[in-house]
Amino acid sequence: MNMLYILLLSLYLSSCTADDPLGNFCNENTNINSTSQVSLNIDRLLAEVVSKTSLTGYIAISSGKAPDKVYGLAQCRGDVSSKDCSTCIQDAAKQIRQSCPNQADARIWYDYCFLRYSTQNFIGEVDTSNGILYGNVANVTDPKSFKKQLGALMDNIRSEAVMPNTQGLGKAKTKLSPFVTLYALVQCTRDLSKINCAQCLAIAVENFENFCDSRKGCRVLYSSCYVRYELYPFFFPLDSNNGTSVGKTVRIFRP
Numbered sequence: 001m002n003m004l005y006i007l008l009l010s011l012y013l014s015s016c017t018a019d020d021p022l023g024n025f026c027n028e029n030t031n032i033n034s035t036s037q038v039s040l041n042i043d044r045l046l047a048e049v050v051s052k053t054s055l056t057g058y059i060a061i062s063s064g065k066a067p068d069k070v071y072g073l074a075q076c077r078g079d080v081s082s083k084d085c086s087t088c089i090q091d092a093a094k095q096i097r098q099s100c101p102n103q104a105d106a107r108i109w110y111d112y113c114f115l116r117y118s119t120q121n122f123i124g125e126v127d128t129s130n131g132i133l134y135g136n137v138a139n140v141t142d143p144k145s146f147k148k149q150l151g152a153l154m155d156n157i158r159s160e161a162v163m164p165n166t167q168g169l170g171k172a173k174t175k176l177s178p179f180v181t182l183y184a185l186v187q188c189t190r191d192l193s194k195i196n197c198a199q200c201l202a203i204a205v206e207n208f209e210n211f212c213d214s215r216k217g218c219r220v221l222y223s224s225c226y227v228r229y230e231l232y233p234f235f236f237p238l239d240s241n242n243g244t245s246v247g248k249t250v251r252i253f254r255p
C-alpha cells in the first residue's frame with residue numbers, strides 16, 4: 001500500500017482558468033539531454049498528438065526506433081467538445097516540455113485532457129502511481145446519507161464506464177434534495193481493457209474513504225483514470241448552476 005506523502009498542500013480557487021494544468025509529473029530518474037534522439041522523438045510525437053488527438057479525443061502512438069523509441073498517450077475527457085479538446089492538448093503539449101524539459105517520462109493533467117509519454121511502453125497498463133487529489137475544503141452537512149447516495153451513483157457510472165461503446169466514460173447526476181444535485185464522472189484511458197478500467201476506478205474510489213471523506217467535491221487524477229464528483233454541474237452538457245458556490249479546493253500529490 002502506498003504511503004500518503006503530502007508534497008503540495010496549497011489552496012486553489014476552482015475558478016482558476018481552464019488552461020492551468022491541475023498538475024504534472026516529471027520522472028527525475030529518466031533524465032535526458034535536450035539534444036538527444038529521445039528528445040527529438042518526443043518533439044515528433046507531440047506534434048502528432050497535437051494534430052490528431054481531437055479527431056476522436058484519444059491517441060496512443062510511438063515515435064522513433066529502439067532504444068530511443070518514445071510511447072505517448074493523450075486523451076480528452078469524453079464529454080468535452082473537439083474544440084476544447086484541441087485547445088487543451090495544445091496547451092498540454094507546450095506546457096509538458098516547459099515543465100519537464102529533461103525527462104523522458106512525463107505526464108500532465110488538466111480537467112479537459114491528459115497527456116503522457118515515456119520510453120517505457122505503458123500502453124494498456126493500469127497506472128495509479130503519481131495521483132493528484134483535489135478536494136473541496138468544505139464538508140457536506142449530512143455525511144452519512146451523502147456517502148450512501150454518492151456510493152450508489154459511483155457504482156452506476158463505474159459499471160457504465162466498463163460497458164461496450166462507452167469509451168471508458170461514465171457520468172450521471174442525482175438529486176439529493178429539490179435544490180441540491182450531485183454530479184459525478186469517471187473515465188478510464190481508452191487503452192485499458194474493461195477489467196483494467198474497473199481496477200483503476202476501484203483504486204481511485206478507495207480515496208473516498210480517506211482523502212475525499214465528506215468533502216463537498218473531490219477529484220482523483222491518475223494516469224489511467226479520472227474520478228470526480230461535485231455538488232455543482234461540471235460536465236457537458238452543462239446544467240445551469242442554481243447558485244451553488246464552487247468553493248476552495250485543496251490539492252495533494254500522491255507518488
Ligand SMILES: *[C@@H]1O[C@H](CO)[C@@H](O)[C@H](O)[C@H]1NC(C)=O
Binds near residue numbers: 031032033
Ligand atoms: C548531456 O550531454 C553532456 C555533454 O555532451 C554530457 O556530458 C552529459 O553526460 C549528457 N547527459 C545525459 C543525461 O546524457
Ligand SMILES: *[C@@H]1O[C@H](CO)[C@@H](O)[C@H](O)[C@H]1NC(C)=O
Binds near residue numbers: 138
Ligand atoms: C471536514 O471534515 C474533516 C473530517 O471529517 C475535518 O477534519 C475538517 O476540519 C472539516 N472541514 C471543515 C471546513 O469543517
Ligand SMILES: *[C@@H]1O[C@H](CO)[C@@H](O)[C@H](O)[C@H]1NC(C)=O
Binds near residue numbers: 241
Ligand atoms: C434550479 O432551480 C429551479 C427553481 O428552483 C428548478 O426548477 C430547477 O430544476 C433547478 N435546476 C437544477 C439544475 O437544479
